[in-house]
Amino acid sequence: MKIVVLDGYTLNPGDLSWDGIEKFGELTVYDRVSYDEKDEDIIAKKVGDAEIAFTNKTPVTRRAMEKMHNLRYIGVLATGYNIVDVAAAKEKGVVVTNIPTYGTDSVGQFAIALLLEMCHHVGAHSDSVIRGDWASNPDWCYWNYPLIELSGKTMGIIGYGRIGQTTGRIAQALGMKVIAVDTYKNPALESDTMKYVELDELFAKSDVIVLHCPLFESTKGIINKEN
Amino acid sequence: MKIVVLDGYTLNPGDLSWDGIEKFGELTVYDRVSYDEKDEDIIAKKVGDAEIAFTNKTPVTRRAMEKMHNLRYIGVLATGYNIVDVAAAKEKGVVVTNIPTYGTDSVGQFAIALLLEMCHHVGAHSDSVIRGDWASNPDWCYWNYPLIELSGKTMGIIGYGRIGQTTGRIAQALGMKVIAVDTYKNPALESDTMKYVELDELFAKSDVIVLHCPLFESTKGIINKEN
Structure with a gap:
């Protein structure tokens, strides 16, 4: 299983460990990709054929999601999930979670x-x-x-x-x-x-x-x- | 009755009124006199023959009090009353009050x-x-x-x-x-x-x-x- 973290630096600038997630599959962590919705092609390319995508503030639009062919799960590494088109995710059967209590x-x-x-x-x-x-x-x-x-x-x-x-x-x-x-x-x-x-x-x-x-x-x- | 405020500026830099106290006697308000215990002669002279002295942070030592011949009451315009020699005041029958709750x-x-x-x-x-x-x-x-x-x-x-x-x-x-x-x-x-x-x-x-x-x-x- 492929796992991609789109913008890991915000959560983990170096003082935390990704080991807990790495146990579940082949992990790629990008410090940052783009925070601009218009860069949906670039964002989709970074997710590629991964099943799992984590995002903190990187937008995942409907169009970007359409190009993430294997995507099954989006983990928002934050509370606010306005960066994910949850209606599109629901239609595609992609599970979206956020972290309502960390902060x-x-x-x-x-x-x-x-x-x-x-x-x-x-x-x-x-x-x-x-x-x-x-x-x-x-x-x-x-x-x-x-x-x-x-x-x-x-x-x-x-x-x-x-x-x-x-x-x-x-x-x-x-x-x-x-x-x-x-x-x-x-x-x-x-x-x-x-x-x-x-x-x-x-x-x-x-x-x-x-x-x-x-x-x-x-x-x-x-x-x-x-x- | 003579009333002296030794350091009125700290409490009232101009946005409050002394009228409430002025009703009770002849009021003199000094913006400040001295915050130094060693200036007890100067401080005593400002109180002079007043019955009532108010202080915020001006020290009233035993020696200063000995020169305030008519003094009957010291009103501390603050909570901390370490600036007044309360033992000396008690001996002389001078009432001392503070304001424990204003702040x-x-x-x-x-x-x-x-x-x-x-x-x-x-x-x-x-x-x-x-x-x-x-x-x-x-x-x-x-x-x-x-x-x-x-x-x-x-x-x-x-x-x-x-x-x-x-x-x-x-x-x-x-x-x-x-x-x-x-x-x-x-x-x-x-x-x-x-x-x-x-x-x-x-x-x-x-x-x-x-x-x-x-x-x-x-x-x-x-x-x-x-x-």
Whole structure:
């Protein structure tokens, strides 16, 4: 069985091992091929007659898939699978999997890190202090940006799946109220500090808006001039 | 009644009002006087014959207090009151108050912001991306520092009062285990993800150590070469 990894470098720049996958067949790992849908011929050629293709962000379009004659399985080495034409895969009987949980904690943590950067600009303050701006300041306290306290503010989360819930949990621990939009509502998650709302209400009431939804046609451009 | 604010600028650089205090007597607000204990004569002179003195970070030593003949009350405009010789104040019948809760949420939030800066260097990544380092990178993902995931790691918190608990709550929401040292232990706070320990165990087991204790003789130099 032939196995091709189309863009292995993103997942494994050298600190991981492919041995676990190599056990199952003849493995070829490309660091990267192309992230451009238009390069579907090049992408199809790299997969060739392999049964198994792994992709992280390399697009696998319907046309590319038509040229992968032996393809039986596409493993997405990430959570978002918008890079694979899943309708075409279904028609052809090609199984597609993604990894929905590998980054739950780290994505939630990173979303909060981005927010706290806007609230505190820690790196910029550190640079300023190293330049001597605090030492030359007559006051005991020093800051050069307004600081934002999150407690009591409202975070609107669009997409309240695993990652959205992780970000929401941290936000609530920071004293924020969370309002969330999701197609699937789990009443067990609601509390004094977490409520599901409709999108209009989320836009009206949120101090901070976080997007934790996949890129679907229905979510494309969800933040726009009208809203 | 005469009221003196020794270092008003730190609390109120111009965006707040002193009217609430002015109602009670003849108010003098100094932006700053001195943050040096050795300037006790200068500090005492500014208080003069006032009954009420407010300080944020201006030290009020025993010797300074001896020259404040009418002093009846010292209001610390902050949480930490190590700048006031409270033993001397007690002997003289001078009431001292601090404000234990004004910054609970914001200090906890800021402690986590400092930690996330070390984990993600968001500002530095932003600068790097603006310089074009991502655009000129062949891969879809880009970072130039190793990123640190906090989930599963252990945070040791020295001083588990209101602020320590706030930081601890956020850390647990980030998926961390919390171990804490405090003289006063509240068993109701303990859970699968939060335990009180002794200082030695905290030093041995923590991936991250956070100090949320006041500066007492007993806490001075608590982090040292031997530990």
